[in-house]
Amino acid sequence: MSERRTYASPPCMAAEVDPAYFDPLGTDPDQARDVARWRRAERLRLAAMRDALGQAGRAEVSERIGRHLSRALDARGIGPGVVLAGYWPIKGEPDLRPVLKTLHRAGVTIALPVVETRAAPLVFRRWTPETKMVRGDWNIPVPPPEADELAPDITLAPCLGWSADCYRLGWGGGYFDRTLAARDPRPVAIGIALTAANLPTIYPQPHDIPLDLIVTEDGVPAERMPAP
Template identity: 60%
Template sequence: MNEDPADQASPPCLAGEVAQDHVDPLGVDDVARWRQAERRRLLEARAEIPVARRGVIEAALIRHLSTLIDRRAGDPAGLVISGFWPIKGEPDLRGWLAELHDKGATVALPVVETRSAPLVFRRWAPGMRMVRGHWNIPVPPPEAPEVVPAITLAPLVGWDAEGYRLGYGGGYFDRTLAAFGQRPFAVGIGLQSARLATIHPQPHDIGLDAIVTEAGLQFEREGPR
């Protein structure tokens, strides 16, 4: 899911989503500055990856992601899964999403309909007419049906071994997860080289259910969320 490239995420209004000991020794302003610097560093490094290497990474990511989805959901027919339209060097999963569509899955893409509000998900099909959405990202047109995903994929700028995600800073993904009555299975998709010792999670940060990189499954949450 592509987030607002602001310097700081959404307000800390989701404290009930995390453990009470979920505290970082850095102050909020220090965390914001650190995240801004790490975000810039990781995006610059990602932009320098050669095209041929990107293809190898994407093929490996798709293999590992397919294994996870097969284990979690089985036959994709009838599955509602949301992906993302790649920007800023993100892995391009559109071919894989098209294959899921051909197998009977309902594929969706996230859309910002209201700034600083949860995302909505519009049904997507290969070859459909796209329109320019927020930040000029192609999205399905307004007449495309809205759906509720059972599995949602989120691109990672950075990630840590506890299942937390460093995104673009707008807080849209956390805000969206918090708004679901029944949360989808949330999978972060990113590079192995983008692993951080910690993202210094704050009360508004919501952990993912799984993280997949070109090196394989790096995190999968156990037990209830």
């Protein structure tokens, strides 16, 4: 009997899957464990800071981020034929679904990430405002298994924290890094974050892959790949 596949939206709940995660490829296991402990503490602090905004504050921040994201995407010539992978917001993440709907109406193909296999790269399934979502392992809405699987040209990544060199602090499961490492060609990766979540460093480990730019409610404070 084949193993039943299950579906879940990925990095959001990864810390609850493996809260003791540390980089197995690190050359110094003690240092890697110290970084893992520091990251766990920062995740709690940054999540609490985001929660403290309240519903109205998060709505305002989401609207501002959406405006800056739209400008950044326009600068990269987004339009019909481009596949953009968004995310379904949970745990106080900025809600960019209005932007995704606008892009869909403009002819951009929208996808959402799905975990098909634990500790493996994500897959991306097509989403439209009319898609009938199903519940994943953590009760998170995801496109159904019959939705088309797509290869994104651009992908958005919600960040708990970020650094000026475009490294992202997520929930800790490594799904997004695995996905960027596996994709060829690699999509343009855009971090979605709060300005106040800026960190001097996330202490990058061998598995960490930098994003191409960060978008916050105040603009684009970090960018590795300027728009053409």
